Amino acid sequence: MDIALARGDFLALLGPSGCGKSTLLRMIAGLIPPTAGEIAFPADPEARRSIGFVFQEPTLMPWATALRNAALPLELAGTPRREAEARAAEMLARMGLKGFEHAYPRALSGGMKMRVSIARALVTRPRLLLMDEPFAALDEITRFRLNQDLLALWQDERFTVVFVTHSVFESVFLAERILVMAPRPGRVARELRVPPEDRAAEAEFRTSARYAAHCREVSHALAAAMEAA
Amino acid sequence: MTGAARWLRWLAPGVLGLLALTAWEVAVRVNEVPPFILPGPVLVAQTLVADWNSLSVSLLITLQITFAALAVAASLGLLLAILFTQSRVIEMSLFPYAVVLQVTPIVAIAPLIIIWVDDVRAALLICAWIVAFFPILSNTTVGLNSTDPNLRDLFRLYGASRWQVLWRLQLPSAMPYFLAGLRISGGLALIGAIVAEFVAGTGGAASGLAYRILESGYQLQIPRMFAALVLVSGTGIVIFMALSLLSHLLLRRWHDSAGAGEGR
Numbered sequence: 001m002d003i004a005l006a007r008g009d010f011l012a013l014l015g016p017s018g019c020g021k022s023t024l025l026r027m028i029a030g031l032i033p034p035t036a037g038e039i040a041f042p043a044d045p046e047a048r049r050s051i052g053f054v055f056q057e058p059t060l061m062p063w064a065t066a067l068r069n070a071a072l073p074l075e076l077a078g079t080p081r082r083e084a085e086a087r088a089a090e091m092l093a094r095m096g097l098k099g100f101e102h103a104y105p106r107a108l109s110g111g112m113k114m115r116v117s118i119a120r121a122l123v124t125r126p127r128l129l130l131m132d133e134p135f136a137a138l139d140e141i142t143r144f145r146l147n148q149d150l151l152a153l154w155q156d157e158r159f160t161v162v163f164v165t166h167s168v169f170e171s172v173f174l175a176e177r178i179l180v181m182a183p184r185p186g187r188v189a190r191e192l193r194v195p196p197e198d199r200a201a202e203a204e205f206r207t208s209a210r211y212a213a214h215c216r217e218v219s220h221a222l223a224a225a226m227e228a229a
Numbered sequence: 230m231t232g233a234a235r236w237l238r239w240l241a242p243g244v245l246g247l248l249a250l251t252a253w254e255v256a257v258r259v260n261e262v263p264p265f266i267l268p269g270p271v272l273v274a275q276t277l278v279a280d281w282n283s284l285s286v287s288l289l290i291t292l293q294i295t296f297a298a299l300a301v302a303a304s305l306g307l308l309l310a311i312l313f314t315q316s317r318v319i320e321m322s323l324f325p326y327a328v329v330l331q332v333t334p335i336v337a338i339a340p341l342i343i344i345w346v347d348d349v350r351a352a353l354l355i356c357a358w359i360v361a362f363f364p365i366l367s368n369t370t371v372g373l374n375s376t377d378p379n380l381r382d383l384f385r386l387y388g389a390s391r392w393q394v395l396w397r398l399q400l401p402s403a404m405p406y407f408l409a410g411l412r413i414s415g416g417l418a419l420i421g422a423i424v425a426e427f428v429a430g431t432g433g434a435a436s437g438l439a440y441r442i443l444e445s446g447y448q449l450q451i452p453r454m455f456a457a458l459v460l461v462s463g464t465g466i467v468i469f470m471a472l473s474l475l476s477h478l479l480l481r482r483w484h485d486s487a488g489a490g491e492g493r
Contacts, residue, residue, distance in 0.1 A: 031382050053386055059379040063401040063483045072397075076387040104483045 001188045003179065007127070008158040012165055012175035014218065016226060020186030021164040025130050028162065029053050052121030052159075054131040058113035060105040060120075066092060067101040070119040077124070091119040096149065111142035118150070122159075131163045135170070144206070147173055168222060172214045173206060180218065182225035189225030192218055268452040277456040284441060284453075288460050291422055291437035294350065295468070298357030299418040303411060305358075306365030314373040314399060315391070324370075331363035335421055339428035353425045353437070360421030361414040365407065372406025373399045405484050408476040415468040423461060438464075 005011060013021045026032045028039055029051055041048045052073075060069045067088050074084035089101055095115040105113055114134060121129060135143040151174055154161060165171050171178045172194055182189040198210045205211050250270045256262075257269035264272055277284065309327075313320035339356050346352035376398055384394050426439035438457050445454035480486060 026382075029382075029386055031385060049388070051386065053383065055379045055383075057379065059377060059383060061380065061398070061401065063404070072383075073387045076384065076389045076393055076397075106483060106485070 001186075003188065005128075005160055005162070007160055009177060010154060010161045010163070010175045011177045011179065012163045012171035013179050013181060014165055014168065014171045014222065015181030015186075016166065016183055018186075019181040019183035021166075021181060022132050023186070025132050025162060025164050028128075029130055050124070050127040052124065052126035052129045054114075054117055054121045054129070054134045056133045056136055058105070058110075058117040060113055060116055062105050065102045065104055066097060066108065066116045069105070069116055070123055072120060073124045088119065088123050091123045092116065094122075094153065095119045109142075110138055111146060114138065114146060115149075118146075122153075125159075127159055129159050129161045131161065133164050133166065136166070143170070150174065168215055168218050172211060172218055178218055180221045180225050182228060189228065190221045192221060265449045265451045268455055272452050273455040273459060276452040277459060280453055280456060284438075284456060284460060287436055287438045287441045287457070288464070290350075291419070291426075291439070291461075292464065294353050294357055294422040294437060295418045295464070298354050298361055298421060299411075299415055301354070301358050302361035302365055302414055302418065306362055306410070306414075307369055307407065310366055310369035310373055310403070311395065313370050314395075320370070327363060327366055330359055335360050335424055336428060339425045343425070343429050349429055353422055353429065356425030356428075357418045357421030360424075361418035364413040364417065365410040368406045368410030368413075369403050372403030375406075376402040405476075405480055405486060408472075408479065412469060412472045412476060415472045416465050419461070419465050419468060 003011075013024065015021055023032065027034050030048070060066075061072070064072075067085055070092050071081075071084040071088035074087060075081060079087075092098065092101055092115075095118055097112060097115055097119065100108065100112065105116070108116065118134070121131075135146050138146065147170060161175075163171070163174060176194055176196060178192045178194065179188050180190045180192065181187065192214075194214050198214070199205050254269040254271055257267060268276075309323070313324070335356055338359070339352075342355050343349065343352045346355060380398060381394070384398055389397070422437065423439045426437050427443065430443065438461050441457040442454050442461075445451065445457065
């Protein structure tokens with residue numbers, strides 16, 4: 001497979017389990033080395049390090065408050081604690097968690113934990129945000145709200161996102177580019193686009209006819225990819 | 230937990246204990262059992278008060294040995310566990326010997342240690358340490374190795390140093406395990422100290438509670454023997470409760486085990 005990412009892209013990797021979506025994401029993050037081929041970053045040495053990662057589970061440190069959890073990437077990079085916490089507090093507020101800075105993870109709901117996790121990934125202002133089925137374990141109402149908030153954040157900040165999901169609806173709602181992947185061997189079967197005009201045109205994109213049309217198209221592409229496998 | 234259930238938690242064992250003690254006292258009096266066979270609880274309590282001067286000195290000695298052994302076991306166990314997680318080779322070469330130390334009955338090696346180490350008190354400390362050491366080592370090693378793999382990846386992603394991983398990830402993860410080990414070792418340190426003193430026998434210069442028990446046995450001072458025994462058990466209970474409380478205070482804000490209160 002050959003995937004080119006441009007700055008500001010919102011790319012969804014959609015496919016059944018076992019097609020290597022998460023593996024690809026971990027390779028981009030540098031957590032596992034590719035067995036063949038390469039992952040090229042812009043020549044700027046900062047680019048490779050400017051990555052945020054959101055796991056399928058919130059993956060918070062249970063012994064630390066929301067604030068300390070969100071401040072972790074900065075503190076690991078040696079940012080003074082006071083500054084790290086100030087920036088983390090700002091990011092938590094942007095994720096709608098003002099007032100919960102000093103709560104421990106076990107006191108937070110699943111959706112709130114995921115918000116802390118996203119705040120932690122964004123606290124370093126990364127250029128690239130990698131998300132591995134981040135909302136898969138949440139209930140639908142919470143998932144819709146997080147989808148919306150993530151989209152709003154991305155529209156403001158325009159970082160690049162690679163979003164792994166197995167939900168057709170989620171991929172159409174969030175992404176401008178959808179890569180439909182097929183298993184055995186893992187590969188990209190098709191790329192589809194959701195033009196930004198479609199999303200901007202309708203206030204209620206999720207209930208619009210265009211949204212339904214995109215979902216139908218993506219579903220067909222996914223079914224075709226599965227059949228070919 | 231409701232207030233009534235909380236009270237019941239203390240009340241139920243308290244009432245049971247009181248009933249048992251009363252039955253014991255009544256049985257001793259009705260059957261006129263001589264005190265050198267079985268003293269009643271009242272006589273034991275009286276002896277405890279009457280002999281408090283000599284008994285308290287012994288209690289203090291036993292406490293010193295127990296806590297010194299526990300402190301050494303805790304710090305050495307923690308250090309060695311950290312060393313194990315830093316190097317597989319060190320773990321593989323040392324862990325079997327830690328197991329050997331654990332499975333060899335302390336009564337069997339205590340005489341050797343008492344022969345080898347001139348200072349009786351130091352010998353007792355070593356024995357108590359051997360018994361108390363292993364639960365802390367093995368628990369902490371498990372704790373250090375059972376960090377969330379995703380959190381490990383996260384630390385790697387942000388280029389965390391070994392030191393940062395240890396300090397910010399592994400040690401906090403291992404904390405509940407370490408404290409559980411400490412609670413087990415607290416009781417074991419006391420047992421180790423008592424057993425070693427039994428082996429050292431009456432010749433021991435350090436006269437802890439075990440020495441009092443032996444001495445009272447030889448002199449048929451059975452009520453005093455019981456009084457010393459009460460002190461040993463009481464010490465064990467207090468150590469366990471104190472360590473449970475410590476664990477509760479350290480973990481209550483974040484760990485699930487601390488939610489249900491102490492005594493587990």
